[in-house]
Amino acid sequence: MAQKKKIMLTGDRPTGRLHIGHYVGSLRQRLELQDDPSYEKVFVMIADAQALTDNFDDPDKVRESVFQVALDYLSVGIDPKKTHILIQSEVPQLHELTVYYMNLVTVSRVQRNPTVKAELKMRGFEGESVPVGFFTYPISQASDITAFKATIVPVGEDQEPMLEQCREIVRTFNRTYDCDVLVEPEIYLPENEACLRLPGTDGQAKMSKSLGNTIYLSDDEETLRKKVMSMFTDPGHLRVEDPGKIEGNTVFTYLDAFVQPDSFEKFLPEYRDLDELKDHYRRGGLGDVKVKKFLFAVLNEFLSPIREKRAYYEAHPEEVIAALRDGTEEARRAAAATLADVKRAMKIDYFESWADEYGVK
Numbered sequence: 001m002a003q004k005k006k007i008m009l010t011g012d013r014p015t016g017r018l019h020i021g022h023y024v025g026s027l028r029q030r031l032e033l034q035d036d037p038s039y040e041k042v043f044v045m046i047a048d049a050q051a052l053t054d055n056f057d058d059p060d061k062v063r064e065s066v067f068q069v070a071l072d073y074l075s076v077g078i079d080p081k082k083t084h085i086l087i088q089s090e091v092p093q094l095h096e097l098t099v100y101y102m103n104l105v106t107v108s109r110v111q112r113n114p115t116v117k118a119e120l121k122m123r124g125f126e127g128e129s130v131p132v133g134f135f136t137y138p139i140s141q142a143s144d145i146t147a148f149k150a151t152i153v154p155v156g157e158d159q160e161p162m163l164e165q166c167r168e169i170v171r172t173f174n175r176t177y178d179c180d181v182l183v184e185p186e187i188y189l190p191e192n193e194a195c196l197r198l199p200g201t202d203g204q205a206k207m208s209k210s211l212g213n214t215i216y217l218s219d220d221e222e223t224l225r226k227k228v229m230s231m232f233t234d235p236g237h238l239r240v241e242d243p244g245k246i247e248g249n250t251v252f253t254y255l256d257a258f259v260q261p262d263s264f265e266k267f268l269p270e271y272r273d274l275d276e277l278k279d280h281y282r283r284g285g286l287g288d289v290k291v292k293k294f295l296f297a298v299l300n301e302f303l304s305p306i307r308e309k310r311a312y313y314e315a316h317p318e319e320v321i322a323a324l325r326d327g328t329e330e331a332r333r334a335a336a337a338t339l340a341d342v343k344r345a346m347k348i349d350y351f352e353s354w355a356d357e358y359g360v361k
Contacts, residue, residue, distance in 0.1 A: 011045030203232030
């Protein structure tokens with residue numbers, strides 16, 4: 001018997017352009033999976049409805065970001081011939097599924113979700129000030145994943161609590177309605193530990209648009225240079241001859257994530273590899289400026305082809321819109337099939353079932 005093919009679903013909230021943390025944490029995995037023949041379908045969602053839960057008073061920001069995120073997707077190599085790029089709010093079946101799933105989750109369970117708690121704290125929501133839409137974000141995410149019967153979800157490790165809550169909803173639904181309609185998804189994490197969560201350029205634990213500590217995929221060369229040269233390193237490494245720390249040093253974390261096998265040969269031939277560079281820094285005699293210049297060269301080489309592709313799509317918006325329209329239409333078809341299965345299991349497929357029961361056509 002042939003092995004059942006897999007389905008991938010992931011996405012991003014459009015609240016601004018995407019940064020290199022998005023790339024190492026998820027985009028790179030999406031590129032790998034879209035070329036994997038074992039995947040039957042690959043869906044990438046621009047989650048604008050979820051972005052509106054805490055940006056409801058700034059729709060222009062979300063609207064503009066939808067197009068910017070689509071540009072980022074296409075510029076890094078997401079191929080609309082292989083990957084269905086969809087706009088969440090344009091797939092109404094997702095919102096109907098969310099309503100049904102809300103009955104399967106208690107308020108206390110959502111409140112215990114570590115990701116929800118962290119997001120609420122970061123946005124300053126307290127007590128009765130929390131928008132209901134934002135509070136039910138895990139349920140909406142479960143709707144997004146299960147609508148396409150996704151088996152794999154490439155996201156950052158901070159989203160594991162969301163995936164676990166989705167799996168709980170799947171199990172509860174299938175058990176309650178005595179069916180196997182919904183599929184339990186698995187998380188897909190980067191193999192490179194440095195990529196699990198890339199820190200901000202200021203050394204903060206998370207690269208965040210709201211904190212202003214990001215390197216965007218669309219940054220030009222001069223902007224990139226300024227950001228890299230101002231990056232947080234080892235605060236105790238005051239002089240070149242001082243021994244330096246690698247742990248917690250943002251520059252070396254970025255090098256762990258982005259250095260390629262030929263990076264040293266191209267940009268820093270006096271070192272064989274990253275281990276040798278780290279050893280020199282640890283024992284002293286290696287300045288931060290030299291390391292930062294190397295990192296800039298590595299990142300600039302990585303971003304150059306992305307900038308070129310982005311410029312192409314900026315000049316051809318009709319191709320961006322076509323990719324979004326086609327992907328969204330395919331998403332509607334897939335979500336409609338799942339919704340029909342869900343309503344049948346819940347015995348609320350009235351007209352279909354009545355036609356069989358009463359012989360009405």
